[in-house]
Amino acid sequence: MKEDQKNFLLFAVIAGVLLFAWPVVTNWLFPQQKQIASTQMVNGKQVAKPTPGTAGPTADSPSTMRDxxxxxxxxxxxxxxxxxxxxxxxxxxxxxxxxxxxxxxxxxxxxxxxxxxxxxxxxxxxxxxxxxxxxxxxxxxxxxxxxxxxxxxxxxxxxxxxxxxxxxxxxxxxxxxxxxxxxxxxxxxxxxxxxxxxxxxxxxxxxxxxxxxxxxxxxxxxxxxxxxxxxxxxxxxxxxxxxxxxxxxxxxxxxxxxxxxxxxxxxxxxxxxxxxxxxxxxxxxxxxxxxxxxxxxxxxxxxxxxxxxxxxxxxxxxxxxxxxxxxISQFDRAIDWGWFGLIEKPIFYYLGWLFRLVGNFGVAIILLTITIRGLLFPIAHKQFESMARMRVIQPKMKALQERHKDDKQRQQQEIMKLYKEEKVNPLAGCLPILLQIPIMFALYKVLLLTIEMRHQPFALWIRDLSAPDPATIINLFGYLHFTPPGFLAIGVVPVLLGVSMYFQMKFNPAPMDEIQKQVFAIMPWMLMFMMAPFAVGLQLYWITSNCITILQQQWLYSRHPVLKQPMKKEAKAK
CATH class of the missing domain: 2.70.98.90 (Beta-galactosidase; Chain A, domain 5)
Structure with a gap:
């Protein structure tokens, strides 16, 4: 019990650091663009002079600034x-x-x-x-x-x-x-x-x-x-x-x-x-x-x-x-696609096609999410099959762990042998998440980089899918005249993201480990804070993905009922 309390305290400290340090990290990695007033310009300076010893043409330098x-x-x-x-x-x-x-x-x-x-x-x-x-x-x-x-x-x-x-x-x-x-x-x-x-x-x-x-x-x-x-x-x-x-x-x-x-x-x-x-x-x-x-x-x-x-x-x-x-050599590189250009460009062109089809970029992002989750569904199915097999062999794994508790190397060998015999891949559950990461980052880059997404509305108060949710709750959606600090600038859409993530995790099989339960309970609300500074379009993608995951889980649980059965706790040694 003391060890559990120690682990939970460590997790709470890490979670707190992440929560309060995240705005600093996002401002460094993904700083928000400054809003420019309709007639505002920063004070101009003289045009560039050549560095001494540098050859080439130069522009003149006006001595006075005028309207x-x-x-x-x-x-x-x-x-x-x-x-x-x-x-x-x-x-x-x-x-x-x-x-x-x-x-x-x-x-x-x-x-x-x-x-x-x-x-x-x-x-x-x-x-x-x-x-x-x-x-x-x-x-x-x-x-x-x-x-x-x-x-x-x-x-x-x-x-x-x-x-x-x-x-x-x-x-x-x-x-x-x-x-x-x-x-x-x-x-x-x-x-x-x-x-x-x-x-x-x-x-x-x-x-x-x-x-x-x-x-x-x-x-x-x-x-x-x-x-x-x-x-x-x-x-x-x-x-x-x-x-x-x-x-x-x-x-x-x-x-x-x-x-x-x-x-x-x-x-x-x-x-x-x-x-x-x-x-x-x-x-x-x-x-x-x-x-x-x-x-x-x-x-x-x-x-x-x-x-x-x-x-x-x-x-x-x-x-x-x-x-x-x-x-023109590399003219497309005027847009800084980066490493994921091979993923970003297809997403951009497909998203543009969906937009022309439906006339709303928010709806197009929802349809894009449905497409991606549909393509990943066979992998999700394999994941659930692997989870079901893992649940079935749990008693055998416990027996092996007890039998070889004094020989960790032999224990690992026997468990790997069991995986092979039962045709179970313990890492299969991570694959859909790993595949989602480059897709999420590619979509983020598409929303951030491409002017086609700039100032694109969705519905109600969402007038720019490439910007964060402007309806921040802490200042009563702008009725209170103050700007909340970054880590408290939570809009309605990030809250919906947290709620959808909560229900997605709630539909997952409850883990036996108490620390894991506490982590899963806190994670949706941490993600709510972490995602608040990001583009609404990206949050819309994630909310839709969570909703689809919940529906997929219900169908897959009907195919693999063993996953809904609570795992029995191991009896305490006397």
């Missing part, structure tokens, strides 16, 4: 108008520095303004792309050059050409085109109408005046990234601040990955380039590329270099489609 609308009105512009994008191109410096994503609101509110991706230098949260040339013996256009445009609006059906002439006798053109989604095609041409040969190198850069307001986390990368030699490089902000990251590659791209948004410079995938990511201690950043070798241009000749610029939402099918259509 965005004021900055936009200071220079001539070409409007961008597509089904998914609105904004403008700055003719001063040929910059993409004004872009909003019209299909995505900043919040779940109906009147929420669209997400702003790009902003001009000199305004708060500056974030822009620039294309140009460098060279020897040539005065190439720079950030102060005013380009001449062939049109006033860039649309999927009306491309625009920008033209600039240099004092050294070259004509520069940038032909811009955009599709109906988020991909721009850039054709940079230079014609040498001068009297001497020149050496030129096309370049492109993305300048970012501050870090993303999204949280970089263990399960989903946010920050600088590059693809070089067929491998994705997920870089940290602090990493590129201390030392520029440089790569030489043929095929690949470079840019910045927010939680749901991406900017990516995609050079010609057949031409060797040098790409780099760099930053400053003032937390300003620049990603850029330039050709590995300069192009020599004789008088009367011209040369054209084609590249692409992606600026938009990280939609899975769209990224996969661009990767296949344009041969």
């Amino acid at each position: 965005r609308d004021v900055v936009l009105a200071e220079t001539p512009r070409v409007a961008i108008d597509t089904p998914l994008l609105k904004g403008s191109i700055n003719l001063k410096g040929a910059r993409f520095d004004d872009l909003v994503l019209v299909d995505y609101g900043q919040t779940v509110a109906k009147n929420s303004p669209p997400v702003r991706l790009l902003s001009p230098g000199g305004a708060k949260a500056s974030y822009f792309a620039q294309f140009g040339w460098q060279g020897a013996g040539v005065q190439a256009p720079d950030q102060n050059t005013i380009w001449q445009a062939s049109g006033t609006k860039l649309t999927p059906t009306t491309p625009v050409t920008l033209t600039a002439k240099s004092a050294t006798g070259q004509i520069f053109r940038i032909e811009l085109a955009v599709d109906e989604n988020y991909m721009f095609t850039i054709r940079q041409t230079v014609a040498n109408v001068g009297q001497a040969p020149v050496s030129v190198t096309p370049y492109a850069l993305v300048s970012r005046g501050e870090r993303s307001t999204d949280v970089d986390q263990w399960a989903a990368h946010v920050g600088p990234m590059a693809v070089s030699q067929g491998a994705a490089k997920y870089l940290k902000w602090s990493e590129v601040e201390s030392t520029p990251s440089q790569f030489s590659t043929t095929g690949g791209w470079v840019g910045y990955s927010d939680h749901y948004w991406l900017t990516a410079l995609v050079p010609d995938q057949r031409v060797p380039v040098s790409i780099q990511q760099r930053g400053t201690t003032a937390q300003t950043y620049q990603a850029d590329y330039q050709l590995a070798q300069a192009l020599t241009l004789e008088p009367g000749k011209k040369v054209t270099y084609s590249s692409r610029f992606f600026a938009g939402a990280k939609e899975v099918k769209l990224l996969d489609g661009y990767q296949e259509k344009f041969g």
